[in-house]
Amino acid sequence: MSNDHVNLTGRDVLSITQFSLEELSHLYTLAGQMRQFISQAGCIDLLRGYIMAAVFYEPSTRTSSSFLTAMQRLGGGIIPITEVKSSAVAKGESLADSIRTLDQYADVIVIRNPEIGSAQIAADSAESPVINAGDGAGEHPTQAILDGFTIREELGRIDGLSIAMIGDLKYGRTVHSLAKLLSLYDVKLTFVAPETLRMPDSITSDLRGRNVPVHETDEVGEIIAEVDVLYVTRVQKERFDDLAKYEEVKGSYVITPELLRKAKENMVVMHPLPRAGEIDSAVDSDKRAAYFRQVKNGMYLRMALLAAVLGQV
Ligand code: NCD
Numbered sequence: 053m054s055n056d057h058v059n060l061t062g063r064d065v066l067s068i069t070q071f072s073l074e075e076l077s078h079l080y081t082l083a084g085q086m087r088q089f090i091s092q093a094g095c096i097d098l099l100r101g102y103i104m105a106a107v108f109y110e111p112s113t114r115t116s117s118s119f120l121t122a123m124q125r126l127g128g129g130i131i132p133i134t135e136v137k138s139s140a141v142a143k144g145e146s147l148a149d150s151i152r153t154l155d156q157y158a159d160v161i162v163i164r165n166p167e168i169g170s171a172q173i174a175a176d177s178a179e180s181p182v183i184n185a186g187d188g189a190g191e192h193p194t195q196a197i198l199d200g201f202t203i204r205e206e207l208g209r210i211d212g213l214s215i216a217m218i219g220d221l222k223y224g225r226t227v228h229s230l231a232k233l234l235s236l237y238d239v240k241l242t243f244v245a246p247e248t249l250r251m252p253d254s255i256t257s258d259l260r261g262r263n264v265p266v267h268e269t270d271e272v273g274e275i276i277a278e279v280d281v282l283y284v285t286r287v288q289k290e291r292f293d294d295l296a297k298y299e300e301v302k303g304s305y306v307i308t309p310e311l312l313r314k315a316k317e318n319m320v321v322m323h324p325l326p327r328a329g330e331i332d333s334a335v336d337s338d339k340r341a342a343y344f345r346q347v348k349n350g351m352y353l354r355m356a357l358l359a360a361v362l363g364q365v
Pocket of ligand 1: 114115186192195225226285286288324325326
């Protein structure tokens with residue numbers, strides 16, 4: 053399983069910008085191998101004797117269960133901390149102290165926290181590798197890698213594709229990381245959002261500066277016929293200071309079977325989930341709806357990443 057040019061042992065995974073194309077390809081290959089092991093035997097004991105702490109200071113269903121399942125399918129043990137109420141942080145302990153403590157038990161630490169930059173603080177406090185599972189509206193690098201893996205699995209390639217992201221591009225950390233990942237490939241990007249939820253200028257200008265074709269619009273009907281991937285996101289209610297502003301934009305886009313009638317036969321619809329009304333459930337039976345396959349890919353990809361940062365593949 054090894055690749056002489058790629059070594060991720062001991063790597064903190066804080067931002068998607070830390071990864072080269074070659075490292076991403078290696079992770080996709082490993083994730084494909086994990087899929088085979090799981091389908092043959094249900095598990096593979098690469099990480100027996102290793103412990104992962106998963107510290108989720110923000111709600112999570114998929115990402116936390118995906119990491120916990122990935123570690124257990126690799127034969128490793130887990131310290132799941134899912135609620136800040138039940139942790140020492142509720143008693144006033146600093147993030148740095150909590151992480152330093154968990155570092156005494158665990159070989160790898162996965163953290164989700166509402167503050168941008170918190171994963172970096174955790175990484176500075178721990179000797180074990182730290183994996184960012186979402187730092188507020190900042191980044192969500194493992195989601196981006198599993199999204200890249202999913203695009204490749206669904207369409208056979210990433211280069212040459214036209215990829216649209218729609219919804220809350222301002223606060224959505226998944227699209228921040230995914231846009232940065234896709235900038236390594238030869239893709240055309242379209243950002244579809246209401247004016248108030250546009251992709252941050254810092255990201256679009258970085259993409260344009262690196263000659264990635266970027267088109268912005270607020271009209272999905274304008275672009276649906278030409279895209280290969282439609283990546284749909286939830287409006288991030290929890291990031292709004294003023295809920296009236298959330299109410300104004302929450303129903304901006306709904307993907308329906310009618311809309312998809314205008315789309316290509318071999319395009320895919322993705323979503324990091326959870327959804328909150330932006331994809332009609334009638335779309336689920338369409339073969340182009342890839343969001344539940346995307347969830348499963350997340351487990352394979354996180355198995356690959358855990359085994360890689362712990363130096364076992
Ligand atoms: C996303 C997140 O937490 O950023 N979910 C996930 O990790 N699968 C998207 C969201 O919450 O809207």
